[in-house]
Amino acid sequence: MITPKEYNRMVKKASPNSKCFKNCAKAFLIGGAICTLGQGLTNLFLFLGLGEDNSKTLTSVSLIFLGILLTAIGVYDKIARHAGAGTLVPITGFANAVSSPAIEFKAEGFISGLGAKMFIIAGPVIVYGVSASVLYGAILWILHMFGITLF
8 A cells, every 4th residue: 555655756756847947938938039020020011101000900910810821831839839828828829729720620611610610719718808898898987987097
Protein backbone atom coordinates (compact mmCIF):
# COMPACT_ATOMS: atom_id res chain seq x y z
CA MET A 1 0.00 0.00 0.00
CA ILE A 2 1.33 3.43 -1.00
CA THR A 3 0.96 6.25 1.48
CA PRO A 4 -0.30 9.66 0.29
CA LYS A 5 3.16 11.09 0.94
CA GLU A 6 4.84 8.48 -1.28
CA TYR A 7 2.19 8.98 -3.96
CA ASN A 8 2.76 12.76 -3.98
CA ARG A 9 6.49 12.17 -4.30
CA MET A 10 5.94 9.82 -7.27
CA VAL A 11 3.62 12.33 -8.96
CA LYS A 12 6.11 15.16 -8.45
CA LYS A 13 8.91 13.05 -9.90
CA ALA A 14 6.82 12.02 -12.97
CA SER A 15 5.37 15.49 -13.63
CA PRO A 16 7.21 17.77 -16.02
CA ASN A 17 8.73 20.97 -14.68
CA SER A 18 6.70 24.12 -15.22
CA LYS A 19 7.84 26.29 -18.11
CA CYS A 20 5.84 29.31 -16.99
CA PHE A 21 8.54 31.93 -17.58
CA LYS A 22 9.44 30.51 -20.99
CA ASN A 23 5.76 30.31 -22.03
CA CYS A 24 5.07 33.86 -20.84
CA ALA A 25 8.11 35.15 -22.72
CA LYS A 26 6.99 33.41 -25.94
CA ALA A 27 3.44 34.77 -25.58
CA PHE A 28 4.77 38.27 -24.96
CA LEU A 29 7.19 38.21 -27.90
CA ILE A 30 4.85 36.66 -30.47
CA GLY A 31 1.83 38.67 -29.30
CA GLY A 32 4.01 41.78 -29.40
CA ALA A 33 5.16 40.89 -32.92
CA ILE A 34 1.52 40.65 -34.05
CA CYS A 35 0.77 44.03 -32.48
CA THR A 36 3.92 45.50 -34.03
CA LEU A 37 2.78 44.20 -37.41
CA GLY A 38 -0.56 45.92 -36.83
CA GLN A 39 1.14 49.20 -35.97
CA GLY A 40 3.38 48.84 -39.03
CA LEU A 41 0.33 48.33 -41.24
CA THR A 42 -1.34 51.39 -39.72
CA ASN A 43 1.77 53.48 -40.35
CA LEU A 44 1.97 52.18 -43.93
CA PHE A 45 -1.65 53.05 -44.64
CA LEU A 46 -1.19 56.50 -43.08
CA PHE A 47 1.92 57.01 -45.22
CA LEU A 48 -0.15 56.13 -48.28
CA GLY A 49 -2.52 58.97 -47.33
CA LEU A 50 -5.59 56.94 -46.39
CA GLY A 51 -6.45 58.99 -43.30
CA GLU A 52 -6.50 57.86 -39.69
CA ASP A 53 -9.94 56.21 -39.59
CA ASN A 54 -9.47 54.40 -42.90
CA SER A 55 -5.96 53.29 -41.92
CA LYS A 56 -7.16 51.79 -38.65
CA THR A 57 -10.07 50.05 -40.36
CA LEU A 58 -7.85 48.67 -43.09
CA THR A 59 -5.35 47.47 -40.47
CA SER A 60 -8.08 45.49 -38.70
CA VAL A 61 -9.30 44.02 -41.98
CA SER A 62 -5.74 43.12 -42.99
CA LEU A 63 -4.98 41.40 -39.67
CA ILE A 64 -8.25 39.46 -39.84
CA PHE A 65 -7.44 38.40 -43.40
CA LEU A 66 -3.92 37.30 -42.37
CA GLY A 67 -5.31 35.37 -39.39
CA ILE A 68 -7.80 33.52 -41.59
CA LEU A 69 -5.22 32.89 -44.32
CA LEU A 70 -2.67 31.51 -41.86
CA THR A 71 -5.40 29.36 -40.28
CA ALA A 72 -6.46 28.00 -43.68
CA ILE A 73 -2.93 26.96 -44.63
CA GLY A 74 -2.24 25.47 -41.18
CA VAL A 75 0.39 27.95 -40.03
CA TYR A 76 -1.57 29.81 -37.33
CA ASP A 77 -2.02 26.70 -35.19
CA LYS A 78 1.73 26.01 -35.32
CA ILE A 79 2.44 29.57 -34.18
CA ALA A 80 -0.22 29.28 -31.46
CA ARG A 81 1.37 26.08 -30.17
CA HIS A 82 4.41 28.13 -29.17
CA ALA A 83 2.80 31.49 -28.36
CA GLY A 84 -0.29 30.42 -26.44
CA ALA A 85 -2.21 33.51 -25.34
CA GLY A 86 0.09 35.66 -27.46
CA THR A 87 -1.92 34.56 -30.51
CA LEU A 88 -5.24 34.37 -28.70
CA VAL A 89 -5.58 37.96 -27.55
CA PRO A 90 -4.98 40.02 -30.74
CA ILE A 91 -7.69 40.31 -33.41
CA THR A 92 -5.95 37.54 -35.36
CA GLY A 93 -6.90 35.13 -32.57
CA PHE A 94 -10.56 36.00 -32.99
CA ALA A 95 -10.25 35.47 -36.75
CA ASN A 96 -8.69 32.07 -36.04
CA ALA A 97 -11.45 31.17 -33.57
CA VAL A 98 -14.16 31.88 -36.15
CA SER A 99 -12.46 30.47 -39.24
CA SER A 100 -10.99 27.29 -37.75
CA PRO A 101 -14.32 25.53 -37.02
CA ALA A 102 -15.75 26.84 -40.30
CA ILE A 103 -12.87 25.28 -42.24
CA GLU A 104 -13.08 22.05 -40.25
CA PHE A 105 -16.81 21.53 -40.81
CA LYS A 106 -17.16 22.91 -44.37
CA ALA A 107 -17.62 19.35 -45.71
CA GLU A 108 -20.96 19.16 -43.86
CA GLY A 109 -22.36 21.93 -46.10
CA PHE A 110 -22.89 25.66 -45.90
CA ILE A 111 -25.76 25.62 -43.40
CA SER A 112 -25.23 22.65 -41.08
CA GLY A 113 -21.45 22.73 -41.37
CA LEU A 114 -19.98 26.15 -42.01
CA GLY A 115 -22.93 28.25 -40.81
CA ALA A 116 -23.71 26.26 -37.67
CA LYS A 117 -20.16 25.53 -36.54
CA MET A 118 -18.48 28.85 -37.34
CA PHE A 119 -19.30 30.41 -33.97
CA ILE A 120 -18.73 27.35 -31.76
CA ILE A 121 -15.66 28.92 -30.16
CA ALA A 122 -16.25 32.61 -30.82
CA GLY A 123 -20.00 32.56 -30.08
CA PRO A 124 -19.74 32.61 -26.29
CA VAL A 125 -17.16 35.39 -26.49
CA ILE A 126 -19.52 37.48 -28.61
CA VAL A 127 -22.56 36.76 -26.41
CA TYR A 128 -20.82 37.56 -23.13
CA GLY A 129 -18.98 40.53 -24.62
CA VAL A 130 -22.20 42.11 -25.89
CA SER A 131 -24.07 41.24 -22.68
CA ALA A 132 -21.33 42.76 -20.52
CA SER A 133 -21.21 45.92 -22.63
CA VAL A 134 -25.00 46.36 -22.34
CA LEU A 135 -24.83 45.84 -18.58
CA TYR A 136 -21.92 48.28 -18.17
CA GLY A 137 -23.66 50.80 -20.42
CA ALA A 138 -26.85 50.56 -18.34
CA ILE A 139 -24.89 51.07 -15.11
CA LEU A 140 -23.11 54.11 -16.56
CA TRP A 141 -26.42 55.52 -17.83
CA ILE A 142 -28.01 55.13 -14.36
CA LEU A 143 -25.00 56.73 -12.70
CA HIS A 144 -25.13 59.58 -15.22
CA MET A 145 -28.80 60.18 -14.38
CA PHE A 146 -27.74 60.76 -10.78
CA GLY A 147 -25.04 63.19 -11.87
CA ILE A 148 -22.16 60.77 -11.37
CA THR A 149 -19.70 60.69 -14.27
CA LEU A 150 -16.83 58.26 -14.40
CA PHE A 151 -15.40 59.23 -17.78
